[in-house]
Amino acid sequence: MLNNSSSTSMQLISTITYSIWLARNKKVFQNKYTPADEVVARALNSLTEYQKHLVEYRLHSKQATSSDHNNICWSPPPLNCLKLNVDAHLNDDGRWGFGLILRRTDRRYVGAATRMCAGSHDVAMAEATGLKQALQFIETNHLSNTIVELDAKIIVQAVNCNKFPRSNWGRIASQCARFLSQSSNTISIGWVNRKGNTTAHRLARWALVEPNKNWFFDFPSCIQPYIRKDIGGVS
Template sequence: INVDAHLSSDGHWSTGLVLRRSDGSAVGSATRVHNGVADVATGEAMGLNDAMDWVEKLGENKVIFELDSQIIVKAVKEKAMIRRRWVCVIRRCKLFLEVNPEANINWVPRAANKAAH
C-alpha cells in the first residue's frame, strides 16, 4: 500500500492511500483529511496510521506499507525511544506490525511513490 501526506492550501493534511497487488494492479484507494497537524512528519505518521486502519477494516494482514518519509519508516523500524510529538502514532504503528508479522514497512523514493500523490 502506497501512503503519502500532502498539506493543502487551507492548512489541512490529506492522506492518499493506494492498495495494490504484488503485480502492481490497483485494488482500491482512499483519502483521509486531518486538522491540526503541525508538520510533515506528523502528517506522514498519520497517513501510515490511516493505512493501517484501512487494511485492518479490509481484513488484510499480508501488506507492505510504502512511504517516501525516511524519518517515519526509520522511527517505526527502530527499537529506540522516540521523543517527538508523533510518538503515539508511531507506537500504534509498531504494535500493528508486531501483531501482523506478515506486514512490513519500507521506504521508497518519492518518484516510486507517485501512486499515492
C-alpha cells in the same frame, strides 16, 4: 518571547513574515493585492515542502543501505503479496490530506482511499499519521501479506528499529509499531523514494476534492496516468 519559542514556531513565524513581505512588495511595486488567507496558505505550503526536504536531506546525508538504492521508483510486491502506498499533503485550508493506493504483484490496481484530518505544521507528524491511516485501512479491509510503503524514511526507520523520539510523531509511530507487533496479519513497512510514491502523493492532493472515500471497482481520474505508468514500469 522569541527566545522561548520552539524551532517549529520560529520557522512558522519566519515563513509567514517572508510571505507578508512578498505580498507587500507586490502591492507596492506591482499594485497587486494579495488576500491574507492566500499569504498564510502560501507560507504554510512553503514551510511544509521545506521541512519535508530537510528531513530527507538529513537522512540521505547518512550512509544509505544497499536496499535503499533499489527504491528509487515504484516496484510491485513479491508473489502473493499486496503493496499499499501512502502519502500526506497539506491543503491550503490547513488540513492534511492522505492518499492510499493498493496494488498487487502484477502491478494491477486493487483499491484506493483518501482521508482528511485536522493538520499541523509538523511534516513528520503528518507522515506518521498517514502510516496510521494505512494500518487502519488494512485492518478495516482484513488485508494480509501487505507491504506498506511511504517516502518518509524517518518514520520507516523509527518503526522498524522500534526507536521513537519524545515528540508527537514519535508517539504516533510508536502506536503503529505496537499495532504491527500485535497484529496476526503479515504486515511490513518499507521506504520508497518520493518519485516512486507519486501516485499516492497525487491521490493525497485529491483528498481535498473527495475526502474520506474508498474506491474498489474504479479509481479517480487524477491518478489514471500514474497508474498506467506504474503498470508499464515507466520510471
